[in-house]
Amino acid sequence: MTDPPSGEAAFLVPGTVEAAVEALGAAGAVAVAGGTSIGLLVGQGLLAPSVLVWLGRIPELSVLEEGDGQMSIGATTTLATLAAHPRVRTAVPALADAAASVGNTRVRAVATIGGALGHADPRQDLPPALLALDARVEVAGGRGRRHLAIDELIDGFMSTDLGPDEVITAVRVPLVDGRRSCYLRFTPGSADDYPTVAVAATAEVADGVPTAVRLAIGGAGPAAYLVPEAEQVEGAPEGRWAAEVAEVAEAAARRADPVDDRLGSAAYKRRMVAVWARRALERCLGADGVQP
Amino acid sequence: MKLHARVNGSPFVAEVPATSSLLEVLRGAGLTGTKEGCRIGVCGVCTVLVDDRPVSSCLYLAGCASEADIWTVEGMAERAPSVVDAFVECEGMQCGICTPGQIVAVASMGPDVRDENGVRRYLSGNLCRCTGYGTIVDAALDAQARRRGEVAPT
Amino acid sequence: MTLAWPRVVGPRVDARDKATGATRYSADVESEGALHAAVVRSTVPHAEVLAVDASAALAIRGVTAVVTARDLERRFGDELCGRRVRDMPLLARDKVRFPGEGIAVVLATTRRVAEDAAALVVVEYRELPPVLDALGALEPDAPRVHESPWRYDGAVVDPSDPPNLQSGLVEGDLVAVDEVLGRAAHVVTRTYRTPSGYQGYLEPQCWTASPRPGGGVALLGTAKAPYRLREQTAKTLGLALDAVEVEPAPLGGDFGGKGGVVDPTLCAALALWANRPVRLALRAGEDMTATDARHPSVVEVRVGCDADGTLLALRVDAVFDGGAYAAVKPIPSANLHGMAECALGYRLEAFFVRSRIAYTTTVPKGHMRAPGAPQAVFAIESALDELASAAGVSPVVLRRRSVLAGGDRDAYGHVWDEARGTETLDAALAAGDAAPRPKDRGRSGWRRPAPSGWRRGRGVALYARPTAPPATTSLRLAPGDDGRLVVELPFPETGTGSHSVVREELAASLGVDPERVEVRQVSTASLPYDPGVGASRVTVGLTAAVRQLAGRWSESGGTEAVTIETGSGTEPPALSFCAQVADVAVDPETGQVLVLGVVTAADVASVLRPRSHRMQIDGGAVMGYGFACLEDLLEGDGQVWATNLAEFRLPTAQDVPSLRTVLVEGGRGVGPANVKAVGELSNVPTAAAIANAVAEATGRRFRQLPLTAERVFWALHGEAGEEAGEEAGEEAGEEAGEEAGEEAGEEEGPA
Structure with missing residues (x-):
């Protein structure tokens, strides 16, 4: 007689990051934060961990504070907390809007920023927003702490640069005076669905002239990606950047590497990247009359 | 693992696999008011409160409920009687399978959810195939008004 | 017998238990x-x-x-x-x-x-070799799903039929229909497609x-x-x-x-x-992929009218994918009643309907709310708009000219004393033109805004459905404790409020307080035969049976248990119409279709429980919206690819259109309670109303559901669409708006 595959697992509740890292050194150990992704994988029989390391009782990971020109968001900060945070909403609305868009009320109530990034699903809302905002991720592991850009952390389809004994500890988002940001997701079927494509844009606009323009795209490749051509818009005089925006939007579409799935064909998603990239830039730059 | 928590205000202890879902634990303990639906966190029929937050108990690992204050539909008449009454009086149900989840979700609404758009957005993860949602939204607005102490508009 | 007291509509008998988690569903019983x-x-x-x-x-x-x-x-x-x-x-x-x-x-x-x-x-x-396509399955050289399907007990096919025929249904006169179409001033022939779907109940x-x-x-x-x-x-x-x-x-x-x-x-x-x-x-995913999905359809409609837009003849040829087994179909023909009745709503000189269901190596197909009707009505009511366009009349005028009125003979030869097609259509149109009212949805008057820059369109569609006289059922009434009366039913409460109807009807029939009446469903060992819930027959049959039961109870002195068994009624059926008006906005850049509102006008007789009745209509309209815009099991290569509710998206509370219902009251129903069926009504015409609205908004006709943004996009943006050429027809619905009115509610700011 043998035991069924989904047998007993140890459940550990470390109180510090160091203890969590040590616990994750065991074979078959998996970090759990909000538990929505892990709960889904375990429930569907796709994951049979031998050790669950719950990060929900580590004080360091739940910090959400401003300092040194940045917002430090502890890894176990929930998406609901992020979406409702007054400073996040005013300073980095793209992040608040992305957090408010994930899943449903129940998911947002428990899912965490660290867990979302660790899951690395290309249809997720947070990666494009954080990429556009030039956020950096702090990771702790057996080799100490290191810092990664979003597109260094998420290095492919459902894949991260994290070692087996590493955990995300915090996400740091620069706070820049006068920076605008917006996040738009295209859900033409059900609003609760994953986006067909998602676009985040940030820019600083002084006297109508944009600088520091960043554009990131989600849902249209194995991972969210930046569109470096966005800098073409920089310096264009007020209201005179329509041609540049159109070019950047086409560049964003050229960089897309989407797949055919139920959310749309690759060809359609590519076209939608161009439309929504343009809309996000316009929104961010104020072209549609809406001040972000 | 041994799970220690409070469920509907009473101490709760159970020996459960750490990978089991909170849904399995609750139903296994006879609290069958919480339903199993899609099992992937989409439909909302398994909604329960964990430390005041609405969660999909089908995804929620039992271990993460350690020391938590858990409320299920069976406790709603005590914890949120106005919500239960609103659903009964507004007939916010048909087959009733989504009703426990709807009621728990409404019980978790903050006072900031005041209007119909807010209610619809908040409840968008609680599916209903029968009603078309009209009477559920009515019940939620009614419950929120009662909790604010307003006379329910008719 | 008549009611002794006025009927008191109280809280549902099942409400408190459902709201406290006390109701024991199948999975809750240890x-x-x-x-x-x-x-x-x-x-x-x-x-x-x-x-x-x-x-x-x-x-x-x-x-x-x-x-x-x-x-x-x-x-x-x-x-x-x-x-x-x-x-x-x-x-x-x-x-x-x-x-x-x-x-x-x-x-x-x-x-x-x-x-x-x-x-x-x-x-x-x-x-x-798999058999994946219903049309191909009927070709002579198709691989056999079953070697000798005519040998099965209950089979409705014979060896001379095409190899994989599961069931066939033919009505009308093919020679006559072709003759009449031959002299029609305008004829359109179009083919429409719908995908397989899941009933979407949340209890596996x-x-x-x-x-x-x-x-x-x-x-x-x-x-x-x-x-x-x-x-x-x-x-x-x-x-x-x-x-x-x-x-x-x-x-x-x-x-x-x-x-x-x-x-x-x-x-x-x-x-x-x-x-x-x-x-x-069953787990939810098994229930979705391995039980009884809705039949996908390919429906060819040929319909003609004379020069002024009066309908002459209708020819419908449908092929449904029946999946691997016919076992889940409940009616003797093993076909779909929505097809059998699809020519019902209009005066026609001739009609011909053929409905063939093919065996394929896909999940068996079964029944889903008015089986066959949403598919057939999507096709026919879309084709009527296309015909109106060809004839140069508005879709509303075309329908008004020919919709059944009282005293008319329908295509099947039945003369209806009451047929309120025009009244129902007009009620829907009037409500569509009226400003939104605070009570349309919830009490804050929620209405979906139309984003600026999107194209607007309005579409209408009609559905006619008979309500059969009361069917066989059985009931038992026994004295309970404390002077209570216990009524036993042979079937479960599905949520329609049927058990509450029994309590209230019985209380009113006997002149007792409804609180004294307890309703229980009991096992098959307890009562005589009942055919079960479905086909919008429950309320009709129950109300008749309850009055009979009350009569017997009173006659017998009311001290001992009484069991009754009713036979089928012999009175003529009643006819209900349902008209819907859909307002849509279409984003020309992305193809996204936003259904702003759906107005449903329902032709009713007595309404026993107004709120329960409204929920049937609202819930149906939302299901119709899902069929039109969202739901697709994505069957391909024989597999169901939408294997869970994350992939098969049901409409959520924030997805649904604004709904408004108007009741065309005063109709003649059936049975002693004078009711018309409502459960399988408002889900049927919705898809056609929406497709007709999208045609008006875009100038393109969509003949395949669901109306995804991508389908609309390629139709509008031509080039890459492998799909676009086929499904977006040449016909534009330019004239469509004339009668239906162009403005659908107020213009609101960007979403």
Whole structure:
């Protein structure tokens, strides 16, 4: 007689990051934060961990504070907390809007920023927003702490640069005076669905002239990606950047590497990247009359 | 693992696999008011409160409920009687399978959810195939008004 | 008898229990010592099963047996199972015919162990050519899904039929229809397609079977038609009728999906085989992919009118994908009643309808809310708009010219004393033109805004449906404790409020306080035959039966239990119309369709429980919206690709259009309570109303559902669409707005 595959697992509740890292050194150990992704994988029989390391009782990971020109968001900060945070909403609305868009009320109530990034699903809302905002991720592991850009952390389809004994500890988002940001997701079927494509844009606009323009795209490749051509818009005089925006939007579409799935064909998603990239830039730059 | 928590205000202890879902634990303990639906966190029929937050108990690992204050539909008449009454009086149900989840979700609404758009957005993860949602939204607005102490508009 | 007291509409009898979690659904009922069953399902569409290796599964602690078709055959013989056509084995014998078909069952002490072990069972297949396309399946050289389908008990085909015909239905006169169309001033011929769908109830099917001490088996579970299930289970397992007892539980949604007999009969067989209670609880994904999806359709419509837009003749030729077995279809023709009635709403000189259902190697197709009607009406009501365009009249004028009125003879030859098509259509149009009212949805007057820059369109569609006279049912009334009256029913509450109707009707008939009446559903051992819930027949039959019951109770003095059994009514049927007006906005850059609002006008007689009645209409309109815009099981290569509710998206509270309902009151219904059916009404015309609105908004005609943004985008943006050319026709609906009115509510700012 043998035991069924989904047998007993140890459940550990470390109180510090160091203890969590040590616990994750065991074979078959998996970090759990909000538990929505892990709960889904375990429930569907796709994951049979031998050790669950719950990060929900580590004080360091739940910090959400401003300092040194940045917002430090502890890894176990929930998406609901992020979406409702007054400073996040005013300073980095793209992040608040992305957090408010994930899943449903129940998911947002428990899912965490660290867990979302660790899951690395290309249809997720947070990666494009954080990429556009030039956020950096702090990771702790057996080799100490290191810092990664979003597109260094998420290095492919459902894949991260994290070692087996590493955990995300915090996400740091620069706070820049006068920076605008917006996040738009295209859900033409059900609003609760994953986006067909998602676009985040940030820019600083002084006297109508944009600088520091960043554009990131989600849902249209194995991972969210930046569109470096966005800098073409920089310096264009007020209201005179329509041609540049159109070019950047086409560049964003050229960089897309989407797949055919139920959310749309690759060809359609590519076209939608161009439309929504343009809309996000316009929104961010104020072209549609809406001040972000 | 041994799970220690409070469920509907009473101490709760159970020996459960750490990978089991909170849904399995609750139903296994006879609290069958919480339903199993899609099992992937989409439909909302398994909604329960964990430390005041609405969660999909089908995804929620039992271990993460350690020391938590858990409320299920069976406790709603005590914890949120106005919500239960609103659903009964507004007939916010048909087959009733989504009703426990709807009621728990409404019980978790903050006072900031005041209007119909807010209610619809908040409840968008609680599916209903029968009603078309009209009477559920009515019940939620009614419950929120009662909790604010307003006379329910008719 | 007539009512002694006015009917008092109180809270639903089931409301408080449902709101506190006390209601015990099938999955909530404990069964001491039950074994849990997990089904090993085929992963391929069509194959010979060469071997089943259960050794790894049997080695798992807690597994008591792995049961195959052979084991069941040795015990119960080789009877096949089915509601009318008995063509499906409880477990696949030598061959599997769809992905998801049961091949073996693991029995274990817990559900988790059974499922884990089922994943370890190895099946060796020799694959056969799949039959994936219903049209292709009817070609003479198509591979056979079944060697000799005409040999099955209840078969409705014969050897001269095309190889994979499951059932065929022909009505009308082909020669006459072609003759009339030949002299019509305008004729359009168009083909429309709809995908397979899932009923979308949130309670997966669940069964518990227990061997009875004296022999036989008791079955508790998700049974919409307990007596019919009893009959099929007994027949399949070679048992006497009274050796099977079916106890229904409250249903967590049905919509046509919970009438299947194969899974419960399998559960009963397992319990008898193991001589222990057995629970077979489907997971949501299994329920979606392996039970009884909605029929996908290809419907060709040919319709003609004279120069002023008066309809002359209608010819409909539909092919449905019936999946691997006909076993889940409940009506004797094994066809779809929505097809049988699809020419009902209009005066026609001639009509011809052919409906063919083909066997394919896909999940068996069953019933879903007005089976066949949403598909047929989407096609016909779209084609009428296309014809109106060709004839240069507005869609509303075209419909007004020919819709049935009182005294008219319908295409089938029946003369209707009352037919309120024009009144219903006009009521919908008037409501569509009126400003939104605070009570339209919730009390804050919520209405979806139309983003600026989007194209607007309005569409209409009509549906006509007969309400049959009261059907057979049975009831029992007995004195209870404390002066209470206990009324026993033969079928479960599905949520429509039927048990509340019984309480209120009985209280009013007897002149007692409704609080004194307790309503219970009881097992098949307790009452005479009832056909189960469905086909919008419950309220009609129940109200008639309740009055008969009350009469007998009063006659007998009201001291001893009274049981009644009603026969079918003989009075003529009534006709209900449903007209819908849909307002849409379409984003020309992305193709996104936003359905802003749906107005439903329903032709009603008496309304017994206004709020329950409204929910039937609202819920139907939302289901119609899902069919139009969202829902698709994505069958391809024989597989269902939308395997869960994250991929098969049901409309959410924030997705749904603003709904408004107007009742066209004062109609003549059937039965002593004077009612018309409502359950299978408002879900039917919605897709056509929306498609017609999108045609007006875009100048393009969409003949395939769902109306996804991508389909609309390629139609508007031409180039890349492999799909676009075929489905977006040349016909624009430019004239469509004239009568329907261009403005749909106020313009609001960007979303």
